[in-house]
Structure formats: C-alpha cells, structure tokens
Amino acid sequence: SQQGEEDPQALSIQEGENATMNCSYKTSINNLQWYRQNSGRGLVHLILIRSNEREKHSGRLRVTLDTSKKSSSLLITASRAADTASYFCATDGTGANNLFFGTGTRLTVIP
Amino acid sequence: DTAVSQTPKYLVTQMGNDKSIKCEQNLGHDTMYWYKQDSKKFLKIMFSYNNKELIINETVPNRFSPKSPDKAHLNLHINSLELGDSAVYFCASSRSTRNAEAFFGQGTRLTVV
Numbered sequence: 001s002q003q004g005e006e007d008p009q010a011l012s013i014q015e016g017e018n019a020t021m022n023c024s025y026k027t028s029i030n031n032l033q034w035y036r037q038n039s040g041r042g043l044v045h046l047i048l049i050r051s052n053e054r055e056k057h058s059g060r061l062r063v064t065l066d067t068s069k070k071s072s073s074l075l076i077t078a079s080r081a082a083d084t085a086s087y088f089c090a091t092d093g094t095g096a097n098n099l100f101f102g103t104g105t106r107l108t109v110i111p
Numbered sequence: 112d113t114a115v116s117q118t119p120k121y122l123v124t125q126m127g128n129d130k131s132i133k134c135e136q137n138l139g140h141d142t143m144y145w146y147k148q149d150s151k152k153f154l155k156i157m158f159s160y161n162n163k164e165l166i167i168n169e170t171v172p173n174r175f176s177p178k179s180p181d182k183a184h185l186n187l188h189i190n191s192l193e194l195g196d197s198a199v200y201f202c203a204s205s206r207s208t209r210n211a212e213a214f215f216g217q218g219t220r221l222t223v224v
Contacts, residue, residue: 031210037152042115042201042215050210086152092209098144098166099205099213101154 004089004102012108019076021105023089024069032065033090033099034074043088046074081111114138117202117216124192125224132187132219134202142166142208143185145177146201148218154201160185161208189221197223 004025013019023032031050035043049056049065049072056063062075076083086106090099117134124130136143145157158177159166165177174190189196199218205211 033212035213040218042217043154043203043213045212045214048210048212088154090213098156098159098208100156101146104152104154106152 004091004100006087006089006102006105008105009103010106010108012110013079015079015081015109015111017079019079019083019107019109021074021087021107023072023074023102025072025089025091025100025102026070027091029067030092032063032072033092034061034063034072035088035090035101037086037088037104039085046087076107079107079109081109083107084109115202115204115214115216117200117219119219120217121220121222123222123224126192126194128192129188129190130192130221131189132200132202132221134185134187134216136183136202136204136214138204138206138214139183140204140206140214141182142205142211143179144203144205144213145185145187146203147171148199148201150198157187157200158185159208166208192221192223194223197221 007022033048034046037043060077065072086104088104089102115136142161144159176188179185202216203213205213
C-alpha cells in the first residue's frame with residue numbers, strides 16, 4: 001500500500017504553542033502535500049513539497065521532507081484556535097497517478 | 112463560485128437501492144477523483160479520470176461505477192447499496208495527475224439503512 005501514516009493520531013495544545021505533525025510513507029514520491037480538513041468539510045490544500053526539496057515555508061507553516069527516511073513533518077507556529085482541524089499528508093507515488101492520503105492527525109488548539 | 116461542487120450533501124437510502132452522486136468542477140482541470148472517507152477518517156482513492164479516461168480503478172466493488180459525460184463532470188453511481196457503503200464520499204479535481212494540488216468538494220455523507 002502507498003498509504004502514509006501520520007503521527008501522532010491526535011494532538012492537543014494551547015493557543016500560541018507550536019504544533020508538529022509527522023508523516024511517514026512507503027514508496028518513492030514525486031511530491032508530498034499537506035491538507036487540512038475542518039470537521040464536516042472537504043480537504044483544503046496547504047502546501048506541496050517536491051522530492052528534491054528539503055524544506056518549504058508558507059506563512060506560519062513549515063514543512064520538511066527527508067526522502068532517505070521517507071518522512072515529512074508539518075510545523076504550525078503560534079497556533080490559533082482556528083487551526084483546530086485534521087491534517088493529512090498525501091503522496092504522489094512515482095509509479096502512480098493518484099494522491100494517496102495518510103491516516104491524519106487530529107489537532108485541537110485550546111484557546 | 113464553488114470550484115468543486117457535489118450533490119447531494121446528505122443521502123440516506125435503504126439497502127439494495129441504486130443511487131448517484133454528482134460532481135462538477137469549474138476549474139478547467141483535466142483530472143477528477145472520487146475518494147471514500149470512512150468513520151475513522153481514512154481516505155481511500157476509488158477512481159481517477161484524466162481527460163475522460165479512467166486512469167486507475169482501485170479495488171472497489173463493481174457496484175461502483177464512475178461516469179464522466181465531459182471533462183467538468185464525474186458522477187458516481189452505486190448499485191445495490193450495502194450497509195458498509197455508508198461513508199463520506201469526496202470528489203476532487205487537479206490540473207494534472209502529477210505535482211498538482213487537489214481541490215475537494217464538500218463531501219456527500221451517504222447513510223445506508
């Protein structure tokens with residue numbers, strides 16, 4: 001299976017703290033993406049990092065990618081209550097034409 | 112305007128029935144997808160279409176059939192519904208199959224009773 005796995009499954013932090021989520025995958029990839037899903041809604045794309053990149057920033061988001069370890073991390077700095085959501089990583093396998101999603105991390109930011 | 116829209120948002124039906132979920136995207140994307148999200152939030156790819164041609168048909172029952180009348184639409188037909196089909200179904204589209212972000216619809220919550 002090309003499915004990824006996020007760690008931890010659930011994370012609860014205080015507003016203003018940083019949140020770090022990890023993703024591990026199994027196959028070679030073209031890119032890795034992170035998505036957010038608010039309760040009862042569809043997924044929203046956050047950031048894409050290509051296999052030849054090691055780090056990428058977007059606002060309060062920082063993503064790292066280590067292809068040797070087949071892992072990625074998503075850091076959300078200075079978290080806000082509005083960041084409460086589930087976060088998924090998705091990989092685009094080199095031999096596949098689809099996005100395969102991980103199991104998700106449920107983040108709760110307490111005001 | 113909503114980029115990817117799917118209807119209905121909620122669907123409650125009895126076992127054995129046949130139902131359809133419609134999806135439309137106004138982004139001019141070449142690729143559309145159907146995903147199934149179960150109660151544990153696990154997202155599984157079901158189908159993807161590129162330029163109206165099926166790219167990959169994952170191991171889903173043949174009771175599920177995607178139909179694409181044109182590049183902007185990818186509908187999902189489900190025959191002989193079973194209890195285990197209850198889930199949230201998401202339609203998505205992307206510019207291409209590689210290195211492109213996917214845009215998701217708001218989901219259709221299907222409940223089979």
